Amino acid sequence: MRLDAESLVVRYGTREALAGVDVSVEPGRILGIIGPNGSGKSTLVRAMAGVRAPDAGVVRLDGRPLGEIGRRERYRAIALVPQETQVSFPMRVSDLVLLGRSPHTGAFGWETSHDLEVARRAMERTDVLGLGGRRLDELSGGERQRAVLARALAQEPRVLLLDEPTSFLDLRHAVLLLDLVRELATAGGLAVAVVLHDLNLAGMYCDRLALLSAGRVHTQGAPESVLRYQDLCTVYGTELYVAPNDVTGRMVVLPLSAEHRNRLTPGRGS
Amino acid sequence: MKGDLESVRRVTPGSVLALHTAGLAALLLSAGLGLAIGPVEIDPIAAWSAPAADPAHVILVGARLPRVVLGALVGGALGLAGAALQALLSNPLACPHVLGISGGAALLGILAMIFAPLPAVAAFGGEEGALVLVPLAAFAGALGTAALVRAVASAAGRATPHTLLLTGVVFNAFAAAVITFINSIADFHRAHGILAWVVGSLTVRGAAWTWAAAATLAAGAVLLSASARDLNALALGEEGAGSLGVDVRGTRLRIYLAVALLVAGAVPVSGMIGFVGLIVPHAVRLLVGSDQRRVLPASMWGGAVFLVLADTAARTVLGAIELPVGVITALCGGPFFLFLLRRQGRLEAAR
Numbered sequence: 001m002r003l004d005a006e007s008l009v010v011r012y013g014t015r016e017a018l019a020g021v022d023v024s025v026e027p028g029r030i031l032g033i034i035g036p037n038g039s040g041k042s043t044l045v046r047a048m049a050g051v052r053a054p055d056a057g058v059v060r061l062d063g064r065p066l067g068e069i070g071r072r073e074r075y076r077a078i079a080l081v082p083q084e085t086q087v088s089f090p091m092r093v094s095d096l097v098l099l100g101r102s103p104h105t106g107a108f109g110w111e112t113s114h115d116l117e118v119a120r121r122a123m124e125r126t127d128v129l130g131l132g133g134r135r136l137d138e139l140s141g142g143e144r145q146r147a148v149l150a151r152a153l154a155q156e157p158r159v160l161l162l163d164e165p166t167s168f169l170d171l172r173h174a175v176l177l178l179d180l181v182r183e184l185a186t187a188g189g190l191a192v193a194v195v196l197h198d199l200n201l202a203g204m205y206c207d208r209l210a211l212l213s214a215g216r217v218h219t220q221g222a223p224e225s226v227l228r229y230q231d232l233c234t235v236y237g238t239e240l241y242v243a244p245n246d247v248t249g250r251m252v253v254l255p256l257s258a259e260h261r262n263r264l265t266p267g268r269g270s
Numbered sequence: 271m272k273g274d275l276e277s278v279r280r281v282t283p284g285s286v287l288a289l290h291t292a293g294l295a296a297l298l299l300s301a302g303l304g305l306a307i308g309p310v311e312i313d314p315i316a317a318w319s320a321p322a323a324d325p326a327h328v329i330l331v332g333a334r335l336p337r338v339v340l341g342a343l344v345g346g347a348l349g350l351a352g353a354a355l356q357a358l359l360s361n362p363l364a365c366p367h368v369l370g371i372s373g374g375a376a377l378l379g380i381l382a383m384i385f386a387p388l389p390a391v392a393a394f395g396g397e398e399g400a401l402v403l404v405p406l407a408a409f410a411g412a413l414g415t416a417a418l419v420r421a422v423a424s425a426a427g428r429a430t431p432h433t434l435l436l437t438g439v440v441f442n443a444f445a446a447a448v449i450t451f452i453n454s455i456a457d458f459h460r461a462h463g464i465l466a467w468v469v470g471s472l473t474v475r476g477a478a479w480t481w482a483a484a485a486t487l488a489a490g491a492v493l494l495s496a497s498a499r500d501l502n503a504l505a506l507g508e509e510g511a512g513s514l515g516v517d518v519r520g521t522r523l524r525i526y527l528a529v530a531l532l533v534a535g536a537v538p539v540s541g542m543i544g545f546v547g548l549i550v551p552h553a554v555r556l557l558v559g560s561d562q563r564r565v566l567p568a569s570m571w572g573g574a575v576f577l578v579l580a581d582t583a584a585r586t587v588l589g590a591i592e593l594p595v596g597v598i599t600a601l602c603g604g605p606f607f608l609f610l611l612r613r614q615g616r617l618e619a620a621r
Contacts, residue, residue: 049513051509071516072515074515076515079513087360088361088505089356089362089505090560091560095560099506100514102499102516108496109499110282111281
């Protein structure tokens with residue numbers, strides 16, 4: 001299934017968090033959503049997931065506007081991994097993952113053995129099967145993020161939306177998680193959109209990037225066409241080092257300290 | 271590793287039924303205790319079969335039994351309401367008392383109680399009119415307060431659980447002050463017993479009142495059991511629940527309605543008993559885990575057991591002098607609240 005956001009506008013009070021955004025997510029492909037703080041990245045994925053209704057514009061799931069699709073049906077197709085998953089009560093990993101079956105079982109349903117089997121496979125997939133009886137607050141950041149991903153996979157979605165899934169992870173756990181997301185897209189055919197702060201990870205894992213700036217898409221397209229020195233410096237408002245690296249051939253983006261910014265002549269990099 | 275998911279306690283209709291059975295058994299045990307113990311020593315088994323005029327029989331069936339039944343109903347309602355509010359707001363410090371809902375219900379309930387005997391109102395239904403009027407007013411007070419506290423809390427931006435609780439606590443203090451004020455100006459005959467509402471004390475007003483409490487408890491329980499699964503999802507926050515297909519607004523409305531029903535049944539016969547709805551769900555979660563399909567029924571039975579025991583203590587610890595049961599629950603609940611606050615602080619710091 002594909003998910004298309006068309007001319008999305010979202011306002012918080014008088015502030016326009018999104019001022020007309022068009023992006024698309026296609027099966028088997030990963031769309032990376034990048035941009036500085038406050039550029040509307042989180043708002044965009046939340047609107048695409050349908051948890052925040054847009055003030056104008058429309059999100060379509062395989063051509064059908066989200067608003068016309070019932071809640072349960074909608075979230076059998078779309079799974080959202082939020083930026084932070086906090087629970088105020090000690091909840092076990094298995095309980096969290098089984099919550100992912102909610103759109104399938106409904107309010108009165110009891111989990112069937114099929115639901116358990118789907119949850120088990122999701123936990124296997126994200127390597128948290130051994131943590132089933134552990135409490136969420138006992139987990140490390142990496143384990144917790146994998147458990148949340150298992151919950152999303154238990155929904156058996158066709159579209160997976162992730163909001164900064166790597167922000168609390170160290171380098172190893174970040175690439176392990178994104179490796180898994182890549183595999184879910186490539187082998188599982190999921191349509192994926194992921195908000196990433198780290199431009200290097202974004203360049204490495206995503207098929208397409210959308211660079212947001214002040215609620216608008218500044219540029220979008222293949223990573224090499226988006227991760228360009230001039231655009232990035234303008235949007236992020238700081239001097240950067242941008243160059244392809246030897247190993248992946250993708251772009252490396254480095255922020256520069258005041259000391260180095262002063263030493264650099266503009267135009268260095270790409 | 272295969273057994274890992276299966277080994278975790280699964281919630282099935284059978285396991286919930288077993289939980290109800292265990293809850294009922296625990297309640298019968300504590301009720302037995304409540305019937306056997308009191309300022310006057312009686313042999314409950316002999317007293318039961320004694321002739322109706324026997325003083326021991328009168329104490330057992332006429333005094334203690336109605337108290338125990340009322341304690342069970344009120345405690346069940348408060349435990350259930352607390353569990354539901356904690357789940358709805360994903361805040362372990364929530365309960366009808368802290369959120370001001372009990373205060374609002376008591377305030378309007380008291381006003382109805384005072385105005386019911388007035389000629390204009392009495393013509394409408396007589397003394398029995400109070401039976402309809404007071405719970406109805408309490409229901410309106412509960413629902414109105416829930417809405418008011420939400421509105422006030424969100425006036426400062428989004429209604430976060432913390433601002434909600436703060437607003438509720440303030441409102442409750444306000445309601446208690448107004449009730450005390452009413453107590454001072456109302457004439458002595460009518461004011462009798464009003465002050466007991468502020469601390470919370472089980473008051474047997476008659477079989478019809480007890481039936482009313484039973485009916486609202488049943489209605490609230492049914493309404494909540496239909497929302498148990500949605501409440502599970504709300505542990506992930508409103509947006510998290512929404513992204514699992516939960517109708518968050520509808521669920522919220524249903525929960526507040528159920529809580530208002532429960533409180534409206536409890537308040538006219540017990541006033542503002544605090545802390546039952548706060549403590550019980552926590553104790554219960556330690557025993558049955560965090561799935562609301564277990565937590566809700568277990569909190570109902572746990573609340574009933576707790577209040578029956580607390581009332582037994584209230585009737586006996588000072589010998590012939592009876593304490594309001596609200597004093598006992600507050601003595602248990604106050605320190606417990608501090609403990610929760612500390613633990614919550616550590617949970618948040620650990621994130």
